[in-house]
Amino acid sequence: MLSEQSAATVRATLPAVGAAIGEITERFYADLFTAHPELLRDVFNRGNQAAGTQRQALAGSFAAFAAHTVEHPHDRPDAMLGRIAHKHASLGIAPEQYAIVHKHLFGAIAAVLGEAVTPEVAAAWTEVYWLMANALIAIEKRLYEESGGGARREWQVVERVPETPDVVTFRLRPLDGAPVRDFRAGQYVSVRAELPDGARQTRQYSLSGAPGSNLRQISVKREPGSPTTPEGEVSNHLHARVHEGSVLELSEPYGDLVLDSGEETPLLLASAGIGVTPMVAMLAHLAATGHRAPVTVVHADRSPAAHALRADHETYTAKLPDASLHLWYEREAPEGAGTGLADLTDVPVAPGTRAYLCGPLPFMRAVRAQLIEKGVAPADVHYEVFGPDLWLARA
Structure with missing residues (x-):
């Protein structure tokens, strides 16, 4: 004070x-x-x-x-x-x-x-x-x-799975074979990579696999850059140079965009682009724990081919007893999916819903505004920003 x-x-x-x-x-x-x-x-x-x-x-x-x-x-x-x-x-x-x-x-x-x-x-x-x-x-x-002191550990890539032309999933196990601390669905780890110029740059990546395993899974989107932003140093390095057998330094899991454990609350999980990664982990956890309250899943992407972890998205949603999946694609939208940006106007939202958002800032702002219009309490809308949190800077 x-x-x-x-x-x-x-x-x-x-x-x-x-x-x-x-x-x-x-x-x-x-x-x-x-x-x-x-x-x-x-x-x-x-x-x-x-x-x-x-x-x-x-x-x-x-x-x-x-x-x-x-x-x-x-x-x-x-x-x-x-x-x-x-x-x-x-x-x-x-x-x-x-x-x-x-x-x-x-x-x-x-x-x-x-x-x-x-x-x-x-x-x-x-x-x-x-x-x-x-x-x-x-x-x-x-x-x-x-987290037991927060020390980093070395992890070895045991599998590399191409998800889309721009997204690769890496599955890793601890190099020392020792037990690992579990994580909460929605959390991320920091990955440290040594780049060609000797710099040891660190980036956070959401854990896209289910908790409860001795493995860690991250799904990395290659950032190509634009006239206003440089290409992603670490994401491009991981895509080009990291394969099965490669070793990376990972932090313990962190992040506060996590589900409240043990509470049967209606949920809405909304994502766009690579923001799908924590949502798939949440869905995997909900399916594994038998969550029975309504779950509304919302995702927007450039196209079905660009939708990373799409099969997991659909499979875990189908395993829940009261869940619905709502998809929007900017192009090549299949039957049943919307064309263009996500629009929750016709999406039913159960009373008492707690919402979790991850994706580009304009997407999350738009979804949050629509949810509040539908009666969701502002305190029940939680979000994760990949990179610097610009929500406050642009408020």
């Missing part, structure tokens, strides 16, 4: 900081990587840095935390903090790194805002930063403890 004096200062200066936060974060990352090039090489996603999406995510989360702190001083935005902490834990972020971030972030704030950063303003915003940082450190400490 902010002190009264700091809360008043933050409230008064929030518009100015918010207006300059993009410039501040750009300067912050430039200064940080100049002082610590190893962080860009081995910790931060170089593709997201090049595209600017990581800057947007940091700006959005820090500004949102500050606004929430002054508007709701007696509670914490735990959903946002939890999502960030899971990503940090999967990367192995350590408490001492928060002091490094503080040094360069506040150096950037002072450089951009100049004389407006009085000692009083600096103290107030430092208080905001450490409230957020210490909350994340505490959550990450708990996550590391729950």
